[in-house]
Amino acid sequence: MSLLDYFKITKANSTATIAKERLQILVAHERSFKNQPSYLPQLQKELLQVIQKYVNVEQDAISVNFEQDEHQETLEVNIVLPEKSR
Amino acid sequence: MTRIIVVTSGKGGVGKTTTSAAIAMGFAQKGHKTAVIDFDVGLRNLDLIMGCERRVVYDIVNVIFGEATLNQALIRDKHCEQLYILPASQTRDKDALSQEGVGQILEELAAKDFEYVVCDSPAGIEKGAHLAMYFADDAFVVTNPEVASVRDSDRMLGILSSKSRRAEQGLEPIKEYLLLTRYSPERVRIGEMLSVADVQDILSLHLLGVIPESKSVLTASNSGMPVILDEKSDAGQAYADIVARYLGEDIPHRFIEEKKGIFGKFFGSK
Numbered sequence: 320m321s322l323l324d325y326f327k328i329t330k331a332n333s334t335a336t337i338a339k340e341r342l343q344i345l346v347a348h349e350r351s352f353k354n355q356p357s358y359l360p361q362l363q364k365e366l367l368q369v370i371q372k373y374v375n376v377e378q379d380a381i382s383v384n385f386e387q388d389e390h391q392e393t394l395e396v397n398i399v400l401p402e403k404s405r
Numbered sequence: 406m407t408r409i410i411v412v413t414s415g416k417g418g419v420g421k422t423t424t425s426a427a428i429a430m431g432f433a434q435k436g437h438k439t440a441v442i443d444f445d446v447g448l449r450n451l452d453l454i455m456g457c458e459r460r461v462v463y464d465i466v467n468v469i470f471g472e473a474t475l476n477q478a479l480i481r482d483k484h485c486e487q488l489y490i491l492p493a494s495q496t497r498d499k500d501a502l503s504q505e506g507v508g509q510i511l512e513e514l515a516a517k518d519f520e521y522v523v524c525d526s527p528a529g530i531e532k533g534a535h536l537a538m539y540f541a542d543d544a545f546v547v548t549n550p551e552v553a554s555v556r557d558s559d560r561m562l563g564i565l566s567s568k569s570r571r572a573e574q575g576l577e578p579i580k581e582y583l584l585l586t587r588y589s590p591e592r593v594r595i596g597e598m599l600s601v602a603d604v605q606d607i608l609s610l611h612l613l614g615v616i617p618e619s620k621s622v623l624t625a626s627n628s629g630m631p632v633i634l635d636e637k638s639d640a641g642q643a644y645a646d647i648v649a650r651y652l653g654e655d656i657p658h659r660f661i662e663e664k665k666g667i668f669g670k671f672f673g674s675k
Contacts, residue, residue, distance in 0.1 A: 333596025338552050339603045346559050346607055 355385045366396065374400060407515040409522045411541035411579075413565075415557030417528030419549045420586040423622055424644070425525035426454045426631040428545070431648030433488035434633075437520040440479065442491040442510075444537035445527035446502055449493035455482065456629025457490055466494035469506030475513050484634060489519075499533055507536045530564060540570050543580045543651075546610060549587045550599040555607055558583075562608065583610035584647065587618045590663040601661055614647035616640050617660040 363383045370376055376398065384395040412425045422443075429441035443451035446466060452458040457480045463473035468491075475491075482488035491510070494501065514522050526537035538544060544565050548558045565579050566572055572579075585601055592598035601615055621638030625631065633648070635641040643660050650656050 335593065335596045335599050335603065338599055339607070342552055342555050342599075342607050345556060349556075349559065350563070 359383055359385060366398075370398060376401060407511075407519050407522060408543065409511060409524065409541050410543045410545060411524045411526055411538040412545045412547060413526040413534065413538055413561055414547040414554065415528070415530065415534075415561040416549075416554045419547050419554050420584075420616070420622070421528070421547050422451050422454050422525055423626070423632060424545060424547050424584060424586070424616075425451060425523050427633040427641075427644035428648055428651075429488060429521070429523040430482070430485060430631040430633050431644060432521045432523075432652075433482065433485040435648065435652065436487060438487050438518060439521040439523065440489045440491060440514050440519050441523040441525060442537075443493035443525050444502070444533045445525070446493045446497055446499045446533055447495065448527065449495050451490065451525050452480075452492045453629060454626055455490050455631060457482065457492075458629070461492045464492045464494040465507075465510065466497045466501045468510060469501070469503060475510060475517075484630075499527075499531070502532060502536050504536060504539060508540060511540050530560070535564075535568065538565055538569055538579075541565075541579050542571075543582065545582050545584050545613065546608075547584045547586055548604060548608070550585060550589075550593070550601075550604055552599075555599070555604055559608055562610075581610055582613035582651070583608060584613055584616065586616040588615045588660065589618045590661060594663060612658070613650055614643055615658060615660045616643040616647075 363381060366383070367376070367378070367381050370381065380399045380401075382397045384393075384397070386393045386395065410428070412421050412428070414421050425441055429439050432439040441451065441455070442465065443449050444465075445451075449464070452461050460480050463478035465478065467473040468475050468478045479489040479491055482490060511522060524537040524541065527533040538561075546558050546561060548554050562581060565581060569579055571577065583605065585604055588601070589598055593600045601612065605612060617639050619632075619638060619640035621635050621640045622632050625635055625638075625641075632638065632640050633644040636645070639660060646656050646659060
């Protein structure tokens, strides 16, 4: 291994660099969940119960997403209704 | 005023108990009346690291259940008369701790004029860990320069900022400090280990100190002496720096750079 190879490894391809990149992505992802209100799972469950009283939907037909930026918080509820049975 | 410090990490085996024992001894050596509490019910080990395992009669659960007074359960350290240890229970269920019980113990310690109470958290994020951090004023987040530990520390930071007494009551948040342990500057240089700067980039924490990977940590635990008492060792000195820095002394960081070899001593640029 030449001296040049040695420097290449310590810069871009080192395992420490890989570790840092992986952690930065992971931590950013996990922090985005951290600020979600704790009532979301319960809200999702109760909404589903109400909808199921009127429409025959599956468990996974509803998704609840919470997003936050500097100016506003958005609660997005998405319900997929079943195709009309004939 | 009593200051409550939690030593926490999320991940196990990163050096929480070693750190708790060392900093508690450090505060006491500087003349501050200090108590160190083991919150790891069922897996107590602080008594071993402090070298008082044969003097344990009562524990924190006995105090909470009224089976012993706090005075009966506190063990006075044999090296330093300003230091007291409150051991965890080895036999009880880990759910034996209660928030109310822990709160009462901390109030009683404040009434007895303890200046620092160090809470040695168990690993994980369950009840013991929750109660160890709940009443804290400051958090020492012990992290190894390693992916799993950094991730768990970040998770712990989220819990400190949302589930603590200070968070619930809308008080000033817990002050969080980074203690980077088992650090190896040699491995950082050759790209095998995350650097101090890398970990700080990810966690955005105030660095209280770096403790180098050191043989003295194991030898200190072998003989039941907090490593800070080994004043010649690098880890002992690193903990002494951390204690002084926390108490407000302006001490430059050490142990981040490699020790200079014989060539460095002769030809070193700085």
